[in-house]
Amino acid sequence: xxxxxxxxxxxxxxxxxxxxxxxxxxxxxxxxxxGQLGVDGDDKVVGDFRRQAVKTFExxxxxxxxxGAQFRHVVKFNNYLVDRAHLPTFREVRDSYLAENDRPASxxxxxxxxxxxxxxxxxxxxxxxxxxxxxxxxxxxASKSAAKAAGKTRxxxxxxxxxxxxxx
Numbered sequence: 819x820x821x822x823x824x825x826x827x828x829x830x831x832x833x834x835x836x837x838x839x840x841x842x843x844x845x846x847x848x849x850x851x852x853g854q855l856g857v858d859g860d861d862k863v864v865g866d867f868r869r870q871a872v873k874t875f876e877x878x879x880x881x882x883x884x885x886g887a888q889f890r891h892v893v894k895f896n897n898y899l900v901d902r903a904h905l906p907t908f909r910e911v912r913d914s915y916l917a918e919n920d921r922p923a924s925x926x927x928x929x930x931x932x933x934x935x936x937x938x939x940x941x942x943x944x945x946x947x948x949x950x951x952x953x954x955x956x957x958x959x960a961s962k963s964a965a966k967a968a969g970k971t972r973x974x975x976x977x978x979x980x981x982x983x984x985x986x
Contacts, residue, residue: 822841822893826838834909839923845948847946847947849885849945850942854941855873855940856937867907887945893922893944894923898926900929
């Protein structure tokens with residue numbers, strides 16, 4: 819059984835909206851969520867900073883749900899903002915998605931721009947779930963079946979074949 823502890827050492831000032839140290843004792847399942855943007859189902863950047871921030875958190879929520887996780891399982895956020903002036907709005911939106919206690923460790927960086935034109939915010943997440951909480955998804959099962967049918971997987975007992983050099 820995995821355990822997660824959220825720690826704010828007394829010698830460090832109490833942080834606004836995050837935790838200084840998050841300790842995870844495994845066994846556990848670690849999930850990495852790629853940077854999410856404020857884009858809709860048509861892959862279009864939505865509105866102003868607040869709308870993008872809300873949509874970014876909604877996209878994170880969807881990504882977490884794909885593996886049976888929720889925001890309470892997130893132990894680390896990496897936040898990228900194109901303008902530090904948006905920090906108060908970012909914090910307000912973030913705080914509306916997180917419980918008051920046990921907030922993830924977090925790093926927020928102001929950058930000159932993101933890969934998507936018009937994007938103002940991007941957030942990556944790391945979540946930790948108990949090993950027993952593993953969710954089976956249809957796409958993962960379908961991918962394994964397709965790979966097996968194509969002969970792209972081998973059993974654990976089947977040795978790897980090494981390419982032999984051609985003799986001339």
